[in-house]
Amino acid sequence: xxxxxxxxxxEDVWKVYRMGAVDVMALRGxxxxxxxxxxxxxxxxxxxxxxxxxxxxxxIDNPTKGKIIFNGRDVSRLDETGMTYHRRKNIGYIFQFxxxxxxxxxxxxxxxxxxxVDNPRGVDEVLDIVGLLDRAxxxxxxxxxxxxxxxxxxxxxVKNPPMILADEPTGSxxxxxxxxxxxxxxxxxxxxxxxxxxxxHNSIIAEIADKVVYLKDGEVERVVLNEEPLSPDExxx
Ligand code: ADP
Ligand code: MG
Numbered sequence: 001x002x003x004x005x006x007x008x009x010x011e012d013v014w015k016v017y018r019m020g021a022v023d024v025m026a027l028r029g030x031x032x033x034x035x036x037x038x039x040x041x042x043x044x045x046x047x048x049x050x051x052x053x054x055x056x057x058x059x060i061d062n063p064t065k066g067k068i069i070f071n072g073r074d075v076s077r078l079d080e081t082g083m084t085y086h087r088r089k090n091i092g093y094i095f096q097f098x099x100x101x102x103x104x105x106x107x108x109x110x111x112x113x114x115x116x117v118d119n120p121r122g123v124d125e126v127l128d129i130v131g132l133l134d135r136a137x138x139x140x141x142x143x144x145x146x147x148x149x150x151x152x153x154x155x156x157x158v159k160n161p162p163m164i165l166a167d168e169p170t171g172s173x174x175x176x177x178x179x180x181x182x183x184x185x186x187x188x189x190x191x192x193x194x195x196x197x198x199x200x201h202n203s204i205i206a207e208i209a210d211k212v213v214y215l216k217d218g219e220v221e222r223v224v225l226n227e228e229p230l231s232p233d234e235x236x237x
Contacts, residue, residue, distance in 0.1 A: 040212075102139065164197075165197050
């Protein structure tokens with residue numbers, strides 16, 4: 001049985017982008033509760049606000065209105081320094097296109113992230129967890145897409161964050177590689193008790209989630225709990 005304590009609560013979160021004379025309402029009153037250790041998939045079509053949602057949760061962007069309560073503390077109105085600290089300490093980020101630094105090796109990419117926090121995990125330890133220790137001295141250009149994404153997962157993990165956010169992490173990978181990446185993330189979620197929020201437009205991925213949040217036009221359409229989430233091995237697309 002998982003600890004039912006909440007790690008993240010969103011209360012009426014809005015994000016409005018002002019584009020000249022036009023207001024784009026990317027998030028329109030999001031309410032959401034996420035429990036410690038949950039694997040959450042946010043599902044919705046392109047443009048529905050998935051990236052915006054992750055960015056306001058992760059402290060990359062401020063919401064226009066509403067509260068984001070992380071471990072009991074409102075992080076929606078922090079100043080620049082407070083946001084930077086929240087982002088460094090609490091959040092690991094995984095992106096669709098990996099965003100590794102091309103002039104650094106796999107190990108150096110992970111080391112750089114480790115230097116940002118007070119109590120990082122071992123660099124080689126996390127490279128081992130993602131199965132990439134033997135390629136640690138390779139540069140991103142010498143690694144496949146799946147391997148680069150493993151480095152990115154190690155980079156998120158090395159900070160030892162309570163929460164990892166993943167924005168379309170399999171979006172640029174083929175099916176088989178995508179499944180392997182999902183497996184790595186699910187294993188970390190289960191073993192390390194790290195809360196995951198993964199956003200995607202691929203409805204198949206929702207089957208591995210403990211909680212599925214359906215997002216439509218910047219609103220939560222519904223939230224569904226999976227009593228028995230599938231293992232990534234059982235997915236087909
Ligand atoms: P998704 O990730 O689901 O594709 P996004 O969160 O990227 O959706 O975008 C949601 C809406 O907000 C879209 O209409 C998009 O054009 C708009 N949007 C996103 N980022 C910005 C921005 N920086 N400035 C203006 N509009 C934006
Ligand atoms: Mg997006």
